[in-house]
Structure formats: C-alpha cells, structure tokens
Amino acid sequence: MEPTPSSLFLLGASHHTAPLAVREKLALDDARAATLAARLQQTPGLSEFALLNTCNRVELYGVAHGPEPLAALRAAFAETTGCAPADLDGVMNLRQNHDVVAHLFSVAAGLDSQIVGETEILGQVKTAYDHALARHWTGPVLNRVFQKTFQAAKHVRTHTAIGEGQISIASIAVDLAGKIFGDLAPVNILVVGAGDIGLKTVQAFQSRGAKTITVASRTLSKAEEAAAAAGGWAASLAELPDILATADIVACSTAAPGFVLTEEIVATAMKRRAARPLFLIDLALPRDIDPAAATLANVFLYNLDDLAEIAEDNLAQREAEVARCRAILAQRTAALWPQLAQRLNTP
Amino acid sequence: MSSLPTDRALLWLGALLYLAGFLAGLLALARRSPAPALRAVLNSLLVAGWIAQMAGLYMRGLATGGCPLGNTFELVQFVAWSAMVLYFFVGTAFRVSLLGLFAAGYAAALALVSLLIPAWDAVHGQKIFGPNPWIELHAALAVFSYGVFGLLALTSVMTLLQNWSLKHKRLHGLFWFLPSVVQLDQINTRMLTLGVLLLTFSLGVGAVWWLRDTASVNLPKLVITVGVWAVYLSVLLLRWRARLVSVRFAWVCLVMFILALLSLGPVNASRPAHQITLTPDER
Secondary structure (H helix, E strand, O other), X not given: OOOOOEEEEEEEEEOOOOOHHHHHHHOOOHHXXXXXXXXXXXXXOEEEEEEEEOOOEEEEEEEEEOOHHHHHHHHHHHHHHOOOHHHHHHHOEEEEOHHHHHHHHHHHOOOOOOOOOOOHHHHHHHHHHHHXXXXXXXXXXXXXXXXXXXXXXXXXXXXXXXXXXXXXXXXXXXXXXXXXXXXXXXXXXXXXXXXXXXXXXXXXXXXOOOOEEEEEEOXXXXXXXXXXXXXXXXXXXXXXXXXXXXXXXXXXXXXOOOOOEOHHHHHHHHHOOOOOOEEEEEOOOOOOEOHHHHHOOOEEEEEHHHHHHHHHHHHHXXXXXXXXXXXXXXXXXXXXXXXXXXXXXXX | OOOOOOHHHHHHHHHHHHHHHHXXXXXXXXXXXXXXXXXXXXXXXXXXXXXXXXXXXXXXXXXXXXXXXXXXXXXXXXXXXXXXXXXXHXXXXXXXXXXXXXXXXXXXXXXXXXXXXXXHHOOEEOOOOOOOHHHHHHHHHHHHXXXXXXXXXXXXXXXXXXXXXXXXXXXXXXXXXOOOHHHHHHHHHHHHHHHHHHHHHHHHHHHHXXXXXXXXXXXXXXXXXXXXXXXXXXXXXXXXXXXXXHHHHHHHHHHHHHHHHHHHHXXXXXXXXXXXXXXXXXX
C-alpha cells in the first residue's frame, strides 16, 4: 500500500476574501484560538500547524497527510467561530504546497496587507510562529517555511522601497521634523488647539523622543486639560507670539474661522530666532496658518493637503515596488520549494 | 627606477579612484544598497584615492624640494586633497549622510579638471618657501583653509538641496537621504569657523614675514588674499549675529568658495614662474 501523500496547506480568510462583517465572526480571541488549537491537535492526519490570527486575517498553516484532514479543519473552523459551513466556503481559501510558501512570503513582507508595506504583520507572523513553536505544534516543514519567511521578508524590506515613506499624517509630520531638526529630544513643540488630531500628533512626536510640549488654546482650562494628558504646559492663545519665538514645531488644529498664525506673527517670531528653523504643521480646516508664512526663510509649512499628498506618494511608491518584491519572493519560493517537497515526501 | 609610477600617474589614479567612489556611491544609492555597505565601498575607494593622490603630491614635493604648491595644478590638487582629509574627520565625527558621496564627486571633479588642463601644470612657480619653514606653513595652511571652504561649499550645496526639497515638498530619492537642516547648519558654522581660524593664522604668519620685506609679496596677491579672508570673516561674524542664516548663508558660502577658487589662478600667476622638470615621461 502506497503511503498517503503529505501536503503543505493554508486554510484561511483575509480582507481580500471576506468582508468586515464576516471577518468579525472569524476573529479568534484567546479562548476561541485555544479551543481551535485543541481541536486541531486531535485532528487525525494533521502533523504540524500554526495559526496566524490578526484583525485582517485568520490563517491556518499546516502539514496534512491526505485530503481528509482538510475537510475536518473546515468543520473545526465552523464550530469554533459559529459560522455556517456554507458561509465559510465562500470566504475561506485553501492553498497548497508551493502556493502556500509564496503566500506566506507575501504576507510577511507586507505585500498582502491592506496598507501595502506595513511592518506590523511581520511581528504578528513571528508571534504566531513563536506561539506554535513553544507548544510543539510545528515540525521540520513549518519550521523551515517560517524561518525562510522571516529571511525573505527582511531581504525584501532591506533591498526594496516597500517599507519606505510613512503613510499616516502624524508619522509623516514626525519624519519631516526629523528632516529639519534631526534629533527631536531637544525640540520644543507647541500645539495650538486642544483637539484630538493635534494631541495624536504630539503622541507621535513623543514616541520619537520629544519632551517639551506646550498646548495653547482659546480656553485656558481646555489647554490645561490637554496639556495634562500630553504631559506638557498650558498657555492661552494670547501668549502665542511669545511662545512662537521659542517653539520649533507648531501643530495647529483649531476650529477658528481665520488664520491663527498670520505671516506677520510668524515673521516677528522668526526675527527673534532667525538661525533656528520653524516647522509649522497646519492640521486645521479651514486653515490656521497663513500660507504666506511659507515664503519666510527657515520656515517650513505643511498643511493637511501637503501631508496627504506625501502619504499618497509614499503609498504609490510602495505599490510600485510590489512587482519587484514579488519577483524576489518568487525566486526564493522556487529555491525553497524543492527542499520542502523532499521533506514532505520523506516518510 | 623607470618602473615606478610617475607623480601624474599617481594623481590620475587618485582622481579615478575618487570618481569610482562617486559612481559606486550613486549606484549603491540607486539600488538602495544598505547604508553600511555603501559607506564601506565608498570609504575604501576614497582612502585608496587619497593615498594615491598623497603619493603623487609627495613625489612632486620631493622634486621641488618643498610643499607642492608651485602652480595652479598643484594648488587645485592640494585643495582636493585637503577636502578629503577633512571629510575623513568630519564624516566620521558627524556621520553626515551623503557627505562622502558629495566629497567624492567634488574631489574627483577638482582633480580631473586639473589633470585635463595641461596649461595649469605647464610652468612651475619659484620655490616659494626658500629656506623659511614659517612661510611654508603660511602657504600650506592657506591652501588647507581653501580645502575647508571647499567642504563648506559642499555642505552648503546640501543645505540648499535640503531646503529646496522641504520647501517644495519633494522628498523622494536623493533628497530623502540628506542630513537634517539643523545638522547641516551646525556643520556649516563649524567649518566656516575652522576655515577662518586657519586662514587667519596663515595670514598672521605671512604678515609677520611680509612686514620684514614688503616687496616679497605683490599687490594683487596681497589684495586678493586679504579680501578673501575679510569676506569670510565678515560672513562668520554675520552668522554669529544670526544676520546671515539658512539659504542666504549657504549661497554666500558657495559663491565665496567659487570666487576664492577662481582667485587661486591670479594669485599664483602673480608669482615669478620658471620651468621645473617634474615628470618628463608624462608631459
């Protein structure tokens, strides 16, 4: 009697195959993930597995002997998630062998993500593998696949522009500040307006080492509240001309109908700090900062449109790199697959 | 000893290695090679080029019996060599992104242009130093300060590019790798201070000897040299007082260096010249 052929498989759903409502049902919390894992361990013919469970995908990678385990796995998914098997058929994809390697490489490199090139997914894949490895769910085939996946993802990130350029407004602002000031630790940040967007921008700056924060608002009590949340100082708008002379980065996000920072105010402040650049970020609509201020020497003004345009450019640049990344990953998949096929067919 | 390379052959080798460093840097940048790999290749080529250039200048120094600053060719070669010395210090101390690439292009351009204009090396000035080592120090420091101003011109170009990219929101490609505005400004100020200090010391030494023999230096050289020093000193004072900053400061540093470089020819031509045979095989 011939031995049952083994296969590397992937069974799962992602934002490419399932709408948000279905993904919500498929999402596995810790308890459900543990239940599913327990089922999988008892599934006959399933020798290795690892579960990748993120907000955008639930994917089971494994090694199966023959076709029977795959049908059992669908049933296990349906039972654990409470979805009808018929509903799962439309959204859950099954890939096998070479395609699985190609897909995992693509996922880990961020090519399959909703935001192309994002880096969080690589950490999630690593966590999923570490979790499976620690519980002895993986074996020689999956260990090899995941280790090669991390190498491939690192190579692609290092040798292509897939991860370059920020795509969130706050991160872009922080990167721009780095281009102007270098080290952000000694930089003075002034937030004008106690709104949410300004404070989120402050958090992004703080994550890169910024320490001195001042929040100015029309209402001092609101400024004090926001300053307390941000760990900074509060000021009223009346103090703006004076504070501006010592600020390096100014993020404006008030609801004022006119300019809060006119060219004249900025020019006056620059006379007192001509040698030091001033980075103005206008996050408000209508705008808070007079565009004419951008013409002043050593003043760098970016508004929401400018930041959004950079985000779009960065995203387009990442997407333009996808084909190059796929070519690199295809080469690596082609090199790896014969070794895996040999392992799969070794009794 | 005919198998030994001549001074010009070594200077050609140095120039070509600088050029190779520049091209390798550009290629690595286009291919998005990792920064450590780029630095390793670039710096290896630059060090090799600098050693070859120094060997060539040393051979000329042996032939003329002093510092090789006898004609425009040697002056320009020395300026390129000085800039590279400074890059090795500044680049290491500040880890200035892309400065190596710019320095390689700059040194290659200076060295190649000087090699490709035979007239600059056709005649050789009188041995300017005679037996007096102080005058030799004066001249060497003066030309070295031009090397500092040369590197300052390079970092000024980087400042202008960085400012333009940030003002016009063009942040892709080469622009993304430029150092920050603040870092460039700090480097520019320090370079200018160093250059002015060196030139001041050099002119101070020269002035002491000039006072003993006022006929030893002709008027055009005196006016041009003191003029260059006075303008650079003024620029430094204006920068310290924050009256000349940002783009204007960078433009002034760039234009001043071009003028200072152009003044080397007239300054050198004002010295009596005579023919010294250095490397007959090469000419």
